Structures are given as C-alpha cells and as structure tokens.
Amino acid sequence: MALRMWASSTANALKLSSSASKSHLLPAFSISRCFSSVLEGLKYANSHEWVKHEGSVATIGITDHAQGHLGEVVFVELPEEKSAVSKEKNFGAVESVKATSEILSPISGEVIEVNTKLTDSPGLINSSPYEDGWMIKVKPSNPAELESLMGPKEYTKFCEEEDAAH
Amino acid sequence: MRGGSLWQLGQSITRRLAQSDKKAVSRRYFASDADLKKTALYDFHVAHGGKMVPFAGWSMPIQYKDSIMDSTVNCRVNGSLFDVAHMCGLSLKGKDCVPFLETLVVADVAGLAPGTGSLTVFTNEKGGAIDDSVITKVTDEHIYLVVNAGCRDKDLAHIEEHMKAFKSKGGDVSWHIHDERSLLALQGPLAAPVLQHLTKEDLSKLYFGQFQILDINGSTCFLTRTGYTGEDGFEISVPSEHAVDLAKAILEKSEGKVRLTGLGARDSLRLEAGLCLYGNDMEQHISPVEAGLTWAIGKRRRAEGGFLGADVILKQLQDGPTIRRVGFFSSGPPARSHSEVHDESGNKIGEITSGGFSPNLKKNIAMGYVKSGQHKNGTKVKILVRGKPYEGNITKMPFVATKYYKPS
Numbered sequence: 001m002a003l004r005m006w007a008s009s010t011a012n013a014l015k016l017s018s019s020a021s022k023s024h025l026l027p028a029f030s031i032s033r034c035f036s037s038v039l040e041g042l043k044y045a046n047s048h049e050w051v052k053h054e055g056s057v058a059t060i061g062i063t064d065h066a067q068g069h070l071g072e073v074v075f076v077e078l079p080e081e082k083s084a085v086s087k088e089k090n091f092g093a094v095e096s097v098k099a100t101s102e103i104l105s106p107i108s109g110e111v112i113e114v115n116t117k118l119t120d121s122p123g124l125i126n127s128s129p130y131e132d133g134w135m136i137k138v139k140p141s142n143p144a145e146l147e148s149l150m151g152p153k154e155y156t157k158f159c160e161e162e163d164a165a166h
Numbered sequence: 167m168r169g170g171s172l173w174q175l176g177q178s179i180t181r182r183l184a185q186s187d188k189k190a191v192s193r194r195y196f197a198s199d200a201d202l203k204k205t206a207l208y209d210f211h212v213a214h215g216g217k218m219v220p221f222a223g224w225s226m227p228i229q230y231k232d233s234i235m236d237s238t239v240n241c242r243v244n245g246s247l248f249d250v251a252h253m254c255g256l257s258l259k260g261k262d263c264v265p266f267l268e269t270l271v272v273a274d275v276a277g278l279a280p281g282t283g284s285l286t287v288f289t290n291e292k293g294g295a296i297d298d299s300v301i302t303k304v305t306d307e308h309i310y311l312v313v314n315a316g317c318r319d320k321d322l323a324h325i326e327e328h329m330k331a332f333k334s335k336g337g338d339v340s341w342h343i344h345d346e347r348s349l350l351a352l353q354g355p356l357a358a359p360v361l362q363h364l365t366k367e368d369l370s371k372l373y374f375g376q377f378q379i380l381d382i383n384g385s386t387c388f389l390t391r392t393g394y395t396g397e398d399g400f401e402i403s404v405p406s407e408h409a410v411d412l413a414k415a416i417l418e419k420s421e422g423k424v425r426l427t428g429l430g431a432r433d434s435l436r437l438e439a440g441l442c443l444y445g446n447d448m449e450q451h452i453s454p455v456e457a458g459l460t461w462a463i464g465k466r467r468r469a470e471g472g473f474l475g476a477d478v479i480l481k482q483l484q485d486g487p488t489i490r491r492v493g494f495f496s497s498g499p500p501a502r503s504h505s506e507v508h509d510e511s512g513n514k515i516g517e518i519t520s521g522g523f524s525p526n527l528k529k530n531i532a533m534g535y536v537k538s539g540q541h542k543n544g545t546k547v548k549i550l551v552r553g554k555p556y557e558g559n560i561t562k563m564p565f566v567a568t569k570y571y572k573p574s
Contacts, residue, residue: 047167047168048167049167062167066167070167071229071233071234071235072234072235074500074523075499075500075523077498077499077552090168093499093552094167095499095500095523096234096523097233097234097235097238097430097434097522097525098234098430098433098434098522100499100500100502101167101168102167102168103167104168
C-alpha cells in the first residue's frame with residue numbers, strides 16, 4: 001500500500017499531522033511508539049482501516065497512522081447508501097496532493113450511511129480520523145469477520161513493524 | 167488502504183482499479199538505500215526533518231516537516247530553497263561549441279547574447295524530445311547547460327557520441343561535467359532580497375534568463391535567473407564543499423521565511439506554472455511543437471533546420487501538429503497521469519500526462535495532450551478517473567501567473 005512506498009527511517013519521527021489529530025482523542029487510547037494514536041475499543045485491518053462495532057452498526061474509517069502517511073487529503077470518494085461492501089475489497093479512494101489510495105472494507109455488509117461532510121471537508125480525515133473523519137456506516141452481514149481483525153495492541157505492533165521495514 | 171500512486175515524481179502512476187493485480191500493487195523494486203547517490207546536502211536534509219525517497223537514483227527529500235500543501239503555498243508567499251544537485255550541469259567549450267550544440271538542440275544558440283540563456287529541447291531523429299534543458303551562452307566559446315537527473319546517462323551518451331563525430335571532422339569542442347558543483351534553486355518573492363545579502367553584485371541588473379559568474383557567500387558561483395516554479399528566482403551552482411554553508415546562509419538571511427522545500431512541492435509548483443516534466447509531459451515520441459514549445463525553436467532554426475529531426479519538426483510547423491499540450495481544470499478527484507480525456511459525446515480525444523490538486527488555487531489542475539482541433543480554451547471535456555467520467559474543461563497555462571523578473 002501507499003505506506004510501504006515511504007522509504008525512510010525518518011518517516012517514523014516525522015508524523016506530520018498527528019499533532020493535529022490529538023485534539024480529538026477519546027479518553028481511552030494508547031499511543032504507539034510510532035507516535036500516531038491508536039484507540040481502544042476499535043478493531044483494525046492490516047490495510048489501516050478501523051471499525052467501531054456498536055450493536056448492528058459498524059462505523060469505518062482510516063487510522064491516524066494512515067492519514068499521517070497520506071498527507072493532506074483533498075478528495076474522498078465514497079460509495080452510495082444501500083451499496084454492498086465486501087471484506088478486503090475496495091469501497092472508495094482517498095486523494096492527497098500527490099497520491100491516490102484505495103480504501104478497503106474490513107468487513108462485509110450494506111452501506112447504511114455515508115459521511116457527506118467529507119465532500120466539502122476532506123481534511124476531517126486528517127484532523128479527526130476516528131471521529132469527524134468517519135467514512136461509512138455499515139450493517140455487517142457476517143459479524144464473525146470482526147474476530148479476524150486486529151485489536152489496538154496488535155495494530156500498534158503491526159505499524160511499528162511495517163515502518164521499521166522501511 | 168492500498169496505494170497506487172507512487173511518490174516517484176516523473177513516474178506517477180494513476181490507480182487503475184479495474185486492471186490492478188492485488189498482489190502486484192504493493193510490491194515495487196527500489197534500489198537499496200546503499201545504492202542511492204547522495205547530494206552534498208543529504209545530512210543537512212535529514213537534520214532538518216527531510217523525508218528522503220529514491221528519485222532517479224538519488225536519495226532526495228520529498229518534503230520536510232511542513233506538508234506539501236503548505237510548502238507550495240509558502241514558496242509563492244515567501245520563498246523556497248531546493249536541493250537540485252541531482253541534476254547534471256555541464257560546460258561545452260571550444261571555438262565550435264555553439265555550432266556543435268546547434269546540431270542537437272532547437273535553440274538559436276548563436277543568436278543568444280553572452281550571459282543569456284533559454285529553455286531548449288534536445289531532439290532525436292524523429293523530432294521527439296530526448297530531454298529539455300536550460301542552456302546558457304556564457305561566452306562564444308563556453309556554453310553552460312543543465313539536464314534532468316533522470317536523463318543524465320542518456321543525455322551524456324548522446325552528446326558524447328555526437329561530439330566524437332563532430333571532432334573527427336575537425337570541430338573544436340570539449341566538455342566538462344560539473345560533478346564538483348552542486349545546484350541549488352532559490353525561488354519566490356524573497357529570493358532576490360535574500361540572495362542580495364550574500365553578494366556584492368547588483369542583482370537588480372540580472373534579468374530572467376541571464377547568467378553571471380560571481381562570488382556568493384565567499385565562493386565562486388554560476389548564477390542563472392531562472393527556475394521551475396514560475397516565481398522570480400535563481401539557480402545557483404556552487405562548489406559542492408560550500409553547498410551546505412550557502413544553504414545555511416540563505417535560510418538564516420531569510421529569518422526562516424524561506425524554507426527548505428522538497429520534490430513534492432517542486433512538482434506542484436511546476437504544474438501550477440504549466441511547465442513540462444520530462445518523462446510525463448514530454449517524452450521521446452513527443453516533439454517540441456506538440457508540447458507547445460514552438461517559441462523555443464529559434465526563428466533562424468525554423469528556416470534553416472540543422473538539428474536532429476528538423477524535417478519532422480519543420481513539417482509540423484508548416485502543417486500544424488496532430489496533438490497539442492493543453493491545461494485542464496476538472497471536478498471530482500484530481501486527474502492523474504494516463505487518465506483518458508473524452509469529448510462530451512464520450513469519444514477519446516486525449517490523455518492526461520500530469521495532474522494534481524493545486525495548493526495555491528485550491529482546485530484540480532492537469533496537463534495533457536488532445537487532438538488538434540479539440541484543443542481550444544474552454545472546450546468541455548470528460549476526464550476518466552477510476553473508470554468514472556468527471557467534468558472538466560481545457561484552459562490556458564500557466565495556471566498561476568508567472569512572476570519572472572523582466573525589464574519593464
């Protein structure tokens with residue numbers, strides 16, 4: 001993914017926008033050693049999306065680690081309501097000044113709500129990746145898929161290993 | 167997330183979701199860090215928070231601590247200092263260096279006044295572009311030129327081959343490749359005031375396209391009033407052992423307003439200025455006429471030819487080229503290289519060769535080639551991004567007005 005392209009050992013120390021994202025932290029969070037925030041209570045995909053499962057609704061977005069590497073988001077492409085998303089299949093794209101990245105859904109289901117604020121304010125993904133920058137709400141078709149996702153500690157470790165490989 | 171666009175400028179790849187191979191996408195060969203060349207400012211970049219990436223065989227800063235967006239805006243408000251030492255500077259010398267170079271480029275080199283230069287194109291036998299270059303006639307027996315880093319090996323081999331042939335017929339020309347020097351680019355409204363602090367020469371007398379050899383910050387530099395951003399500014403060739411000191415002095419004299427700026431912002435700036443990036447907007451199969459650089463073909467050269475591919479180019483000047491480079495505005499996601507351009511009925515009329523979001527205009531801008539006849543400003547088009555058409559229109563370039571320092 002786009003993150004793997006950033007061949008620099010200094011990338012770790014350089015989280016460009018992470019200071020901006022810290023203004024919207026939920027009370028329970030753990031800060032990974034790579035200096036981007038990872039929240040408790042969420043599940044994470046190895047393609048850097050997060051899922052918040054509350055009852056029959058799952059909210060999906062991209063992580064602080066992802067938005068930090070992407071840079072300033074200038075455009076977001078999201079699916080329509082009522083469309084289907086599938087685990088590990090792309091459902092949209094995020095554009096920064098210089099790069100385009102696909103967003104992959106961590107789970108399968110039906111899109112019940114799309115964050116329309118992102119049309120006029122794509123930068124919410126940078127400033128508030130876990131809250132105002134949420135992307136879609138999905139009715140999961142197979143809740144068991146959530147089990148195979150990573151928890152916060154696992155994801156933190158995953159990020160560190162990925163960044164260290166560059 | 168899965169990224170398709172790479173940070174490698176000149177090779178930006180638009181995500182083609184329909185055709186992508188899942189497994190292939192993230193795997194990309196990079197030269198190991200040990201193989202990458204480093205400029206004299208490498209440690210300086212790292213110390214200043216530079217994010218180093220491979221580019222044309224060098225380890226170069228794509229950005230620093232500020233975002234590409236902020237960096238691009240800052241260049242036009244204050245100024246930017248770029249390390250472009252990866253580019254290749256060389257001197258051609260000898261009694262016949264001018265007629266020699268004229269066999270390889272479209273410029274009227276003989277007609278250049280000493281101490282002036284211009285953008286030109288090295289052509290191949292088919293009239294296509296081998297590279298673009300800023301050449302300067304220092305004197306009638308000394309030409310200084312700078313070529314792209316990515317084309318260094320190709321260009322030098324080309325020049326050397328033709329130089330051997332030229333000399334075997336008795337021509338007097340030799341070359342020196344300035345690997346002992348480093349090129350820095352200082353651009354923006356503060357470029358001249360800041361640089362003036364570091365030299366006794368009166369920079370107000372050095373206009374756009376002019377060249378001088380002078381002392382800057384205690385070392386002998388080649389100074390050209392030119393750049394790749396559309397702003398007023400300079401390219402400074404400094405002996406490599408003094409490059410860091412010069413960079414430090416420039417940043418200090420500007421009191422932090424001029425910032426070290428990386429290749430990411432450099433690409434946004436040149437796109438806003440409507441300037442070609444060789445490898446994207448200009449390639450071996452594209453002629454300078456098609457690229458909109460007819461102005462760079464000297465008047466005398468249009469009559470006489472005498473450069474590689476002249477027959478093809480002179481014919482295009484007569485009949486008009488079949489494709490032309492134009493600018494685009496568009497809605498939706500930014501158009502990127504290789505996006506198809508369609509007319510309003512859905513017929514393919516061209517292709518985007520560079521595009522992105524303009525930090526200064528806060529809208530999508532792009533450049534590309536369309537069929538002649540469809541190239542007029544205002545023409546409505548549809549640009550395909552990830553398989554979906556988005557509205558756009560053809561517009562003139564530069565997108566952001568240039569501020570070259572010219573005599574009034």
